[in-house]
Amino acid sequence: MSWLDVFRGNRKPPATTAGAAKERLQIVLAHERINRSGDDFLPRLQRELIQVVARYVAIDPKAVNVSLDRGGDMSTLAIEVELPPAAPPPTGRDAAAAGRPAV
Amino acid sequence: MSATVITITSGKGGVGKTTTTAAFGAALALRGKRVCVVDFDVGLRNLDLVLGIEKRVVYDFLHVANGQAKLQQALIRDKRIDKLHVLATSQTHEKDALTPEGVNRVMAELKEEFDYILCDSPAGIEHGAIMALYHADHAIVVCNPEVSSIRDADRILGFIAARSKRAETGMEPVQEHLLVTRFDPDRVKTGEMLPLNDIQDILSAELLGVVPESKAVLRASNAGMPASLDSGTDAGRAYHDAVARFLGEVRDPIRVAAPRATVTVQEEPRGFLRRLFGFA
Numbered sequence: 001m002s003w004l005d006v007f008r009g010n011r012k013p014p015a016t017t018a019g020a021a022k023e024r025l026q027i028v029l030a031h032e033r034i035n036r037s038g039d040d041f042l043p044r045l046q047r048e049l050i051q052v053v054a055r056y057v058a059i060d061p062k063a064v065n066v067s068l069d070r071g072g073d074m075s076t077l078a079i080e081v082e083l084p085p086a087a088p089p090p091t092g093r094d095a096a097a098a099g100r101p102a103v
Numbered sequence: 104m105s106a107t108v109i110t111i112t113s114g115k116g117g118v119g120k121t122t123t124t125a126a127f128g129a130a131l132a133l134r135g136k137r138v139c140v141v142d143f144d145v146g147l148r149n150l151d152l153v154l155g156i157e158k159r160v161v162y163d164f165l166h167v168a169n170g171q172a173k174l175q176q177a178l179i180r181d182k183r184i185d186k187l188h189v190l191a192t193s194q195t196h197e198k199d200a201l202t203p204e205g206v207n208r209v210m211a212e213l214k215e216e217f218d219y220i221l222c223d224s225p226a227g228i229e230h231g232a233i234m235a236l237y238h239a240d241h242a243i244v245v246c247n248p249e250v251s252s253i254r255d256a257d258r259i260l261g262f263i264a265a266r267s268k269r270a271e272t273g274m275e276p277v278q279e280h281l282l283v284t285r286f287d288p289d290r291v292k293t294g295e296m297l298p299l300n301d302i303q304d305i306l307s308a309e310l311l312g313v314v315p316e317s318k319a320v321l322r323a324s325n326a327g328m329p330a331s332l333d334s335g336t337d338a339g340r341a342y343h344d345a346v347a348r349f350l351g352e353v354r355d356p357i358r359v360a361a362p363r364a365t366v367t368v369q370e371e372p373r374g375f376l377r378r379l380f381g382f383a
């Protein structure tokens with residue numbers, strides 16, 4: 001069985017109950033491992049995204065929304081950044097300078 | 104001299120942690136190592152019973168952790184195995200009566216006196232399990248060849264990686280070992296039980312040993328003897344093999360002593376990198 005078959009849904013049902021156990025465990029653990037790390041990395045990802053975006057556009061940190069949606073077959077990471085009404089796009093050089101933290 | 108701390112854990116309850124702590128500890132002591140087994144399962148205390156020292160417990164781990172007794176008053180020396188010591192726990196205290204500070208103090212003291220400290224963790228991933236895992240240098244994850252036990256083993260493996268002192272202080276990570284217990288090669292043959300290499304595949308942890316489903320385990324615990332004391336039994340042999348493997352004495356494939364015949368388990372095919380570099 002190749003990995004692509006998993007996405008295509010052409011898996012043959014396992015021949016033994018132990019085979020079924022293995023398949024079910026692999027699927028459930030793949031999900032649970034994402035969930036586990038998800039708890040840790042989302043707040044950090046959000047903070048870092050705000051920093052990066054703020055280098056280029058003046059944004060309200062509260063206007064960045066990161067969410068992880070765990071579906072049955074697929075999970076989606078949605079990143080939503082609300083831009084202020086008329087933010088003038090700063091030049092690359094200024095933006096980089098503005099984004100650097102004061103040392 | 105500073106002891107190596109081995110925590111015996113599982114996530115799921117009733118899989119053989121206490122049996123393993125007693126048997127593994129006894130097997131290490133029979134090889135001349137100074138060993139202390141510590142019961143972290145506050146409120147459910149069983150290690151004393153499995154080791155047959157229940158009548159000799161006056162002071163316990165909690166008394167020492169809370170400063171009500173000295174370590175020497177609470178340590179119980181096994182009468183059959185010279186270098187084996189037990190620090191029992193209490194049935195009366197609250198589940199979260201162990202404080203991190205109390206445990207720190209006891210562990211620091213034990214580390215001065217022993218080669219190995221074995222922590223028998225309670226089931227679950229709550230306070231007692233966190234206390235038992237925190238000081239671990241090695242973790243032996245006990246697992247039965249069964250879906251819920253494997254799932255919980257995976258959970259606890261993630262937990263070890265994140266919540267130990269080693270993880271918090273940026274030291275080398277805790278070494279994780281998998282010990283499959285209550286294994287039945289006959290049921291693997293009929294496709295009713297997950298084979299070892301599948302369990303290893305799913306959990307991607309190093310397999311330290313396999314203890315067969317064995318009548319000798321109940322007989323040993325009835326008598327208050329660690330299952331490894333009689334190395335003529337299938338389970339006793341399996342625990343001695345696991346200890347030899349732990350100490351790096353043997354590297355050959357794991358033997359599963361079936362009641363009737365001895366089956367050699369096919370080890371996982373060597374991975375690409377290992378083949379490339381010719382690791383053992």
Ligand SMILES: Nc1ncnc2c1ncn2[C@@H]1O[C@H](COP(=O)(O)OP(=O)(O)OP(=O)(O)O)[C@@H](O)[C@H]1O
Pocket residue numbers: 113115116117118119120121122123144149224225226284285286314315316317318320321324338
């Ligand atoms: N290899 C084995 N063969 C047969 N029975 C076993 C084996 N290992 C353990 N047992 C039995 O399983 C039961 C549970 O074992 P044990 O108390 O060691 O588990 P535990 O993980 O410490 O449980 P808890 O989570 O409640 O602390 C006991 O009755 C023990 O005798």
Ligand SMILES: [Mg+2]
Pocket residue numbers: 120121122144149223224225
């Ligand atoms: Mg127990």
